[in-house]
Amino acid sequence: MRSVVPVLTVVLGIFVLWYAAAVWLNAPWAWDKATRSGEVLTTQTLVADTWSQEKPKLPAPHQVGAEIWKTTVEKKITSKRSLIYHSWVTLSATLLGFALGTGLGIALAVGIVYNRTMDKSIMPWVIASQTIPILAIAPMIIVVLNAVGISGLLPKAMISMYLSFFPVVVGMVKGLRSPDAMQLDQMRTWNASPQQTFWRLRLPSSMPYLFTSLKIAMAASLVGAIVGELPTGAVAGLGARLLAGSYYGQTIQIWSALLMAAALAAVLVGLIGLIQRITLRRMGML
Amino acid sequence: MISSVSPPVILANSLDLTFQTNDGPVHALKDVSLEIGKGEFVSFIGPSGCGKTTFLRCMADLEHPTGGSITVNGVSAGEARRARAYGYVFQAAGLYPWRTIGGNIRLPLEIMGYDRAEMDARVARVLELVELAGFEKKFPWQLSGGMQQRASIARALAFDADILLMDEPFGALDEIVRDHLNEQLLQLWARTEKTIAFVTHSIPEAVYLSTKIVVMSPRPGRITDVIDSPLPKERPLEIRDTPAFLEVAHRVREGLRAGHIDD
Numbered sequence: 001m002r003s004v005v006p007v008l009t010v011v012l013g014i015f016v017l018w019y020a021a022a023v024w025l026n027a028p029w030a031w032d033k034a035t036r037s038g039e040v041l042t043t044q045t046l047v048a049d050t051w052s053q054e055k056p057k058l059p060a061p062h063q064v065g066a067e068i069w070k071t072t073v074e075k076k077i078t079s080k081r082s083l084i085y086h087s088w089v090t091l092s093a094t095l096l097g098f099a100l101g102t103g104l105g106i107a108l109a110v111g112i113v114y115n116r117t118m119d120k121s122i123m124p125w126v127i128a129s130q131t132i133p134i135l136a137i138a139p140m141i142i143v144v145l146n147a148v149g150i151s152g153l154l155p156k157a158m159i160s161m162y163l164s165f166f167p168v169v170v171g172m173v174k175g176l177r178s179p180d181a182m183q184l185d186q187m188r189t190w191n192a193s194p195q196q197t198f199w200r201l202r203l204p205s206s207m208p209y210l211f212t213s214l215k216i217a218m219a220a221s222l223v224g225a226i227v228g229e230l231p232t233g234a235v236a237g238l239g240a241r242l243l244a245g246s247y248y249g250q251t252i253q254i255w256s257a258l259l260m261a262a263a264l265a266a267v268l269v270g271l272i273g274l275i276q277r278i279t280l281r282r283m284g285m286l
Numbered sequence: 287m288i289s290s291v292s293p294p295v296i297l298a299n300s301l302d303l304t305f306q307t308n309d310g311p312v313h314a315l316k317d318v319s320l321e322i323g324k325g326e327f328v329s330f331i332g333p334s335g336c337g338k339t340t341f342l343r344c345m346a347d348l349e350h351p352t353g354g355s356i357t358v359n360g361v362s363a364g365e366a367r368r369a370r371a372y373g374y375v376f377q378a379a380g381l382y383p384w385r386t387i388g389g390n391i392r393l394p395l396e397i398m399g400y401d402r403a404e405m406d407a408r409v410a411r412v413l414e415l416v417e418l419a420g421f422e423k424k425f426p427w428q429l430s431g432g433m434q435q436r437a438s439i440a441r442a443l444a445f446d447a448d449i450l451l452m453d454e455p456f457g458a459l460d461e462i463v464r465d466h467l468n469e470q471l472l473q474l475w476a477r478t479e480k481t482i483a484f485v486t487h488s489i490p491e492a493v494y495l496s497t498k499i500v501v502m503s504p505r506p507g508r509i510t511d512v513i514d515s516p517l518p519k520e521r522p523l524e525i526r527d528t529p530a531f532l533e534v535a536h537r538v539r540e541g542l543r544a545g546h547i548d549d
Binding site (some may be wrong): 188201 | 384
């Protein structure tokens with residue numbers, strides 16, 4: 001409860017800055033319009049105009065709020081204009097990509113920890129994979145998968161996976177190696193098999209690392225899904241809304257899609273945080 | 287050769303162990319020979335770097351000697367380890383925070399494939415043995431340091447190993463708790479008739495607990511004296527004030543000092 005006041009103060013500060021910036025950025029257009037029609041703008045009418053333009057450079061918060069309200073609550077979910085529909089399209093790709101990325105990441109980490117050859121060879125490739133700009137490789141993935149007849153959800157999920165497996169590999173390698181020499185010696189004194197050591201010691205020990213990685217991976221998955229929607233011709237999804245908005249100068253639509261994506265990321269990451277807290281508390285590791 | 291009724295439990299013959307480090311080879315053990323009979327309580331005492339822990343780890347097949355030979359229960363240390371011939375107690379209790387005390391004791395039993403009823407019976411028995419009955423469902427963080435260490439001893443006792451290797455198990459505990467645990471350990475040893483090898487750097491602890499005290503010294507790690515304790519098997523804490531006790535302690539101290547002369 002003590003954090004409420006500081007948080008509200010920051011939020012208030014953002015709103016003040018945002019409204020001020022809207023006036024500043026949208027004023028030239030308002031003056032332009034006024035000069036052409038021969039009107040004289042008072043400060044009051046100028047501010048009112050900058051906060052209610054149809055295609056402002058920076059829409060005011062209430063305009064974005066109204067757009068989000070209109071496209072979520074007032075539209076049927078099945079409508080192509082519903083932001084919920086588009087969010088769901090992006091969310092499904094995000095979740096599938098996240099699941100695939102987590103699976104791939106854990107599998108690679110287990111390989112790296114248990115296999116010397118993989119330990120020496122995999123990591124440089126994993127790092128190299130992340131130095132390629134996702135914007136460059138995303139259209140390639142879409143095109144190649146399309147050519148072999150895979151389209152729709154899976155190509156986008158693949159791009160999500162491409163971004164999200166990386167933090168999981170790095171975190172899980174560290175997590176699976178976190179048991180100290182004494183704990184591993186102890187397993188040796190009981191003549192435990194590698195599988196027993198994995199399931200009973202290495203995997204439980206890695207949980208704090210896994211959850212931290214999952215949070216980063218989830219945010220990366222969402223970015224991947226949105227990027228994956230850009231080259232598909234803006235059919236559906238938050239990425240499509242962003243692209244369509246930029247084609248037609250619909251800044252309000254862009255901002256509402258942006259805020260929706262941010263809210264989605266916050267909820268997803270928050271959800272993992274919640275599972276993390278419950279799990280680690282039950283494991284006595286918090 | 288010391289004549290004994292049963293064959294030695296641990297027999298080390300001119301054991302050598304050299305670690306290759308960046309600063310050149312380190313002689314952790316040099317020409318170490320020792321015989322431990324069944325049911326003995328043997329303490330290893332010496333300054334740090336004298337190889338007492340390394341020697342214990344050789345018995346446990348956690349280190350591999352570079353020379354000489356060591357047998358445990360008449361077979362190689364590796365075979366003995368695979369046969370789960372010993373329980374090993376480390377300096378830290380090393381209990382898993384995500385398992386209850388009962389779950390922690392069950393851990394080696396699960397690994398060794400005991401069935402459920404057998405596990406329950408054994409957990410109950412060893413908890414009784416270390417006076418932790420009723421704590422089975424508690425988590426490690428709910429217990430004091432001394433109780434955690436007792437739980438870790440219980441874990442080492444849970445399976446049928448008649449050798450107990452203990453590496454400074456009470457080193458991190460305060461003196462009062464330590465006295466109490468020493469007393470309990472002696473009772474436990476009397477009841478279970480295990481063979482115990484015990485590493486310590488406390489002279490009173492070594493003299494109080496042991497039937498045999500092995501004094502070691504560093505650079506290279508070697509045995510400088512082996513003292514057969516004249517103390518009776520029944521040992522109340524007050525025995526530490528008797529002349530016999532003080533005499534043994536004096537001899538241990540002399541042995542430690544002799545090992546230091548060449549420093």
